[in-house]
Amino acid sequence: xxxxxxxxxxxxxxxxxxxxxxxxxxxxxxxxxxxxxxxxxxxxxxxxxxxxxxxxxxxxxxxxxxxxxxxxxxxxxxxxxxxxxxxxxxxxxxxxxxxxxxxxxxxxxxxxxxxxxxxxxxxxxxxxxxxxxxxxxxxxxxxxxxxxxxxxxxxxxxxxxxxxxxxxxxxxxxxxxxxxxxxxxxxxxxxxxxxxxxxxxxxxxxxxxxxxxxxxxxxxxxxxxxxxxxxxxxxxxxxxxxxxxxxxxxxxxxxxxxxxxxxxxxxxxxxxxxxxxxxxxxxxxxxxxxxxxxxxxxxxxxxxxxxxxxxxxxxxxxxxxxx
Numbered sequence: 453x454x455x456x457x458x459x460x461x462x463x464x465x466x467x468x469x470x471x472x473x474x475x476x477x478x479x480x481x482x483x484x485x486x487x488x489x490x491x492x493x494x495x496x497x498x499x500x501x502x503x504x505x506x507x508x509x510x511x512x513x514x515x516x517x518x519x520x521x522x523x524x525x526x527x528x529x530x531x532x533x534x535x536x537x538x539x540x541x542x543x544x545x546x547x548x549x550x551x552x553x554x555x556x557x558x559x560x561x562x563x564x565x566x567x568x569x570x571x572x573x574x575x576x577x578x579x580x581x582x583x584x585x586x587x588x589x590x591x592x593x594x595x596x597x598x599x600x601x602x603x604x605x606x607x608x609x610x611x612x613x614x615x616x617x618x619x620x621x622x623x624x625x626x627x628x629x630x631x632x633x634x635x636x637x638x639x640x641x642x643x644x645x646x647x648x649x650x651x652x653x654x655x656x657x658x659x660x661x662x663x664x665x666x667x668x669x670x671x672x673x674x675x676x677x678x679x680x681x682x683x684x685x686x687x688x689x690x691x692x693x694x695x696x697x698x699x700x701x702x703x704x705x706x707x708x709x710x711x712x713x714x715x716x717x718x719x720x721x722x723x724x725x726x727x728x729x730x731x732x733x734x735x736x737x738x739x740x741x742x743x744x745x746x747x748x749x750x751x752x753x754x755x756x757x758x759x760x761x762x763x764x765x766x767x768x769x770x771x772x773x774x775x
Contacts, residue, residue, distance in 0.1 A: 483728070483745035485711050490741075491528055492518065499729040499742035501543040501550075501587075501678070501721040508721075508729055509541035509550050510742060519552055524744065533564050533571055543588045543635075543721070551588035551596075561604060563596050576611055576618050585613075587635040587642075587678075595621075595633035595642055606630055610644055622646070624663050625656060633658075635678040635685075635721075643676035643685055655687055668699045668706035676701075678721040686719040686728055698730055711743050719745075 490497040496514035499522070508522040509531075519531040519539035532539040533554035541552040549567040551574070556562065563574035563585030575583045579598040587595040593614040600607050608630035610621040621642065622631045631646035642658040643666070655666030655676030666676045671689040678686045685701035689708070698709040698719035710717045714732035721729045728745040 480711055480745070481707070481709055482748055483709075484748050486524070486744045486746075487711070488522070488526075488742035488744065495737075495739040497740060497742045498540075498731045499720065499744065500541065502723045502727055502729045502744070503544050503546045503548070504723050504725060505546070505548075506723075506727065507544055507548060508744065509544040509552070510729075511540035511552075514740070517553075517555075519554075521550065531566065533562075539564075542584070542586045543594075545588050545590045545592070547590060549588060549592060551585040551594050553584045553586075559602055561602070563594070565592065565594060567592055574613055576609075576613070578609070584632075586632065589636045589638050589640070591638065593636060593640065595636045595644070597622075597632040606650065608632055610646070612636065612642060621658060624658065624661060634676065637679050637681045637683075639681070641679060641683070643679045643687070645675040645677075645687075655685075657685070666701065668701065669708070674699075677719065680722045680724050680726075682724060684722055684726065686722045686730075688718045698728075698732075700728065709745070711745075714741075 488497060488499060490512045492513045494513045497512040499508050499510040501509040506524060511517045511519045517538040517540045519541040520528045521531055521541060522528050531541050536554035537557050539552060539554045541550050543551040551565050554562055554564055561582045563583040565572050565574055565585060574585045574594055576598040579600055581602045582599040582604045585594045585596040593612060595612045597608045597610045599605060606629045610631040610633040612619045612621060612633060621633050625631055625646045628646040628648050629650060633642050633644040635643045645653050645655045647653045653673045653675055655674050657664045657666055667674055668689045673690040676685055676687040688696050688698050690696050696716040698717040700707045700709055709719060711732055713735050715735050717732040719728050719730040726747040731740055731742050733740055
């Protein structure tokens with residue numbers, strides 16, 4: 453969730469509940485959409501990553517962030533960094549390993565991974581007070597950012613991290629006040645965003661150190677937040693009325709996406725099956741709901757129609773031969 457991730461530092465937390473209700477799926481723009489509600493009852497939940505097995509990572513409870521993984525329809529497994537005041541799971545790879553964020557009891561924010569069941573802190577040596585790990589691929593390379601102050605902004609610096617070695621992605625970007633690397637696939641292609649000014653945001657794609665801008669619909673505030681191994685990208689864009697919409701980028705073809713009854717939508721993750729996860733504010737309320745969108749296959753032609761087409765084709769072929 454990147455507007456919240458940019459500057460939010462969360463404090464202390466009870467464990468989240470084991471189960472939560474989910475709404476029935478409904479069709480939206482070629483997707484079957486399932487709404488996921490907050491199991492703690494605070495009406496705030498973010499779904500941030502999904503792997504090919506359909507396991508989801510996220511967090512709930514806006515005041516006290518509590519991390520989890522979710523197996524649909526409603527099985528939540530708490531995931532909180534040991535001894536932390538709060539935790540957010542931001543990404544999950546196809547091995548079930550996760551990346552995320554935790555806040556310590558001193559108010560400092562750290563990135564983390566949970567690989568093979570073992571937690572580890574992921575902090576860029578340039579800062580011990582504010583780090584966030586936001587994406588992880590199957591090789592356990594992570595992406596994220598650090599900031600020089602405990603508040604986390606301005607001065608955010610995007611980076612990638614592999615086996616303890618950090619690469620400064622911000623150095624590849626145009627001059628900015630903030631940058632975040634948010635998603636990475638198995639080819640090492642990275643997506644994220646940078647802010648030339650606090651009031652603007654531009655998505656970016658990093659392919660082997662070559663940067664391209666991602667700016668769907670000419671928006672002045674857009675962020676690229678997730679990428680799968682097919683190169684499909686997801687994020688959000690903001691329209692002229694300051695309403696936030698999710699988007700899906702399939703080979704530079706952008707599609708805007710908003711679940712029914714939503715406002716201020718964000719798509720944060722996409723797997724190789726094209727399933728998307730994110731969150732939205734329910735219209736007319738302050739409630740933040742998670743959602744999962746599963747592509748609906750195009751209906752196959754009925755057998756009778758297919759046979760009629762085949763017979764017609766054969767008759768046409770025969771008539772051509774006779775002529």
